[in-house]
Each structure stands twice: as structure tokens, then as C-alpha cells.
Amino acid sequence: MDVKPLWKRTATAPGKAILFGEHAVVFGFPAVSLAVDLPTTVTTQAYDREPCTLEGSAEAFQRIPYLRETVRCCGGRGLDVHVRSALPRASGLGSSAAVTCGLAAALLSQGSSPLDRAALAKRSFEAEFSAQGVGSPVDTSTLCAGGIVSVGGKGYGKSLWEIPATGGKGPWKVDRLPDPGWDWVVAYTGSPKATGKVVSAVGKTVATSGTAVVEKIAAITEKGIAALFKGDREEVGRLMKENHHWLGELGVSNPRLEEVAEAVREVALGVKITGAGLGGSLLALARPGEETRVARAFARQGTVPFIVKISESGVRLETN
Numbered sequence: 001m002d003v004k005p006l007w008k009r010t011a012t013a014p015g016k017a018i019l020f021g022e023h024a025v026v027f028g029f030p031a032v033s034l035a036v037d038l039p040t041t042v043t044t045q046a047y048d049r050e051p052c053t054l055e056g057s058a059e060a061f062q063r064i065p066y067l068r069e070t071v072r073c074c075g076g077r078g079l080d081v082h083v084r085s086a087l088p089r090a091s092g093l094g095s096s097a098a099v100t101c102g103l104a105a106a107l108l109s110q111g112s113s114p115l116d117r118a119a120l121a122k123r124s125f126e127a128e129f130s131a132q133g134v135g136s137p138v139d140t141s142t143l144c145a146g147g148i149v150s151v152g153g154k155g156y157g158k159s160l161w162e163i164p165a166t167g168g169k170g171p172w173k174v175d176r177l178p179d180p181g182w183d184w185v186v187a188y189t190g191s192p193k194a195t196g197k198v199v200s201a202v203g204k205t206v207a208t209s210g211t212a213v214v215e216k217i218a219a220i221t222e223k224g225i226a227a228l229f230k231g232d233r234e235e236v237g238r239l240m241k242e243n244h245h246w247l248g249e250l251g252v253s254n255p256r257l258e259e260v261a262e263a264v265r266e267v268a269l270g271v272k273i274t275g276a277g278l279g280g281s282l283l284a285l286a287r288p289g290e291e292t293r294v295a296r297a298f299a300r301q302g303t304v305p306f307i308v309k310i311s312e313s314g315v316r317l318e319t320n
């Protein structure tokens with residue numbers, strides 16, 4: 001006989017693509033991040049028993065540190081978690097953060113009251129940081145906020161919340177930026193990236209060579225924020241190319257990413273690595289109406305392109 005769960009909650013989280021400032025954000029400099037309409041749905045059922053399972057497997061749940069850490073940070077036991085996602089795994093598009101935020105939303109839900117997004121963003125980052133040991137709250141805060149946000153720096157728009165300093169880095173201000181209403185093109189290279197390793201390697205580079213490159217990236221991000229406020233599409237594209245160049249200087253590009261970026265640069269206003277790099281995805285901004293042309297250029301390079309819109313909604317709980 002089927003045992004009835006104590007509760008069942010379904011949360012849907014968007015994906016994310018970092019427009020400017022990845023890596024620099026780990027050092028407290030600003031980043032700009034887009035919540036994009038590539039949804040992940042996390043269904044959680046709670047039972048009065050152990051253990052927690054993922055798709056029915058206790059071993060699968062235990063193998064995934066960010067699931068274990070989310071339960072540790074938000075409380076909960078006897079959970080059965082099911083995930084459906086439009087995101088490729090380890091692609092730099094926020095797949096782990098989507099599961100973390102979706103599960104945290106279910107665990108922190110207060111019945112019919114609206115989600116406390118600031119609390120959710122803090123706990124989700126705590127869980128992700130404990131699982132990964134490095135990093136910034138850019139993924140988790142983007143998914144909790146929806147739309148376009150700045151994370152870190154001095155604050156640039158309407159303040160949403162602040163994430164406390166963690167692991168000697170931060171704190172990070174999280175602000176709402178205007179959405180000019182453009183479509184974007186993201187493309188997964190097919191090579192998964194390892195955020196923890198890449199962030200640690202960049203940390204070593206910065207410790208030995210200094211912060212000059214991340215400061216260049218921070219200056220580009222600040223110009224990018226001003227361009228977003230003006231809705232200046234050409235300037236945003238130009239700054240994406242500049243940001244890509246400095247990510248290369250930071251050591252997170254590789255021949256494959258360069259080959260794809262080079263081919264797409266000819267048809268797009270801007271293209272850059274998005275996320276940790278050394279694999280993962282690229283983000284491009286097309287001229288108005290030329291998104292399909294840019295997506296085709298990505299596809300010709302053997303990557304998997306998605307034309308995406310901004311998801312104005314952050315993670316949300318479906319009403320049962």
C-alpha cells in the first residue's frame with residue numbers, strides 16, 4: 001500500500017547565464033547575471049522515515065553533495081526528490097543551483113505565505129558553498145531573484161538583499177537591474193566544466209599575479225551595467241567581447257572555446273564564455289532579429305544552442 005507523504009511541494013527554478021564578471025565576483029567585484037527560461041522542476045515529498053532519495057535511490061542522493069548540504073542547511077528528513085530539467089548538467093547554466101534552490105524553496109516554504117527570497121538566497125548559497133568549498137552567490141541569487149541582477153561591487157540598482165561574507169570572501173550586495181527585453185543565445189559546448197577546480201586555479205593565479213585582470217573585468221562589468229541601464233545593445237555586445245578576452249587572460253579559455261567564439265563573433269554583437277570556463281557554455285547577443293543566425297553559427301561548431309528569454313520569475317513554488 002502506498003504511504004501518503006507528510007507534504008509534497010513542487011518548485012520551478014530558471015537557469016542562469018553570467019553576462020559579465022564571472023570569477024571577478026568571487027573576489028567581491030561585481031557580476032551581472034541573467035535568469036533564463038530553461039526551467040528545472042524539483043518535486044519534493046517528505047515522509048516520516050529515513051533515508052532521503054533522489055529518483056528513488058538513497059545512494060544517488062548521498063552521492064550529490066549539494067543535495068546533502070541543502071538538507072543540512074534548511075532542515076528536513078525522509079525526502080524523496082525528483083528532478084526534471086531543461087539544463088545540461090555542469091554546463092555553466094545553473095543546473096546544480098536550480099536543484100539547490102528548488103529543494104531549499106520546498107524546505108523553507110511557510111504554507112501559503114510568499115517565499116522569503118532573501119532567506120532562500122542566503123540558505124541556498126550556504127548549501128552550495130558548503131558543497132563546493134569555493135565560489136560566490138551569483139548562481140543561487142540569480143535563481144532566487146529572476147530577471148537580471150548585479151551581485152557584488154558597490155550596488156547598482158534596487159537593492160534586493162545582501163549575502164554575508166563566506167570563506168573570507170564577500171559580502172555581496174544583490175541588486176535588481178533593468179531588463180532591456182532582448183533575447184539571448186546560449187550554447188553548450190558538450191564538455192562539462194568543474195567549477196570548484198577552475199575557481200581554485202583562478203584563486204592561485206590571482207594570489208601569485210595579483211588582481212589586475214579581475215579589476216579589468218570589474219571595470220568592464222561596471223560599463224556593462226551602465227549600458228544595460230541605457231539599453232545600449234551594441235555596447236553590451238562590445239563589452240562581452242572584451243570580457244571574453246580577459247577571461248582568456250585569466251586562463252579559463254581553451255582552444256575549443258576560442259574556436260567557437262571566433263566563428264560566432266563574425267555574426268553576433270558579442271560572444272563570451274559564460275560561467276567558470278574550461279568547458280561549459282558561451283553566451284551571445286545577436287543583432288535584433290538575428291538570434292537564429294547566431295544559433296546556427298553555434299550549431300555549425302557542434303555546440304548545442306538555446307535561444308532564451310529572461311525569466312522574470314525566480315524560483316517559485318507551484319500551488320498544489
Ligand code: PMV
Nearest residue numbers: 022023092135136195275276
Ligand atoms: O560555471 P558556473 O555556472 O558554476 O559559474 C561559476 C561562476 C564563477 O564566478 C566562476 C564562480 C562563482 O561561484 O561565482
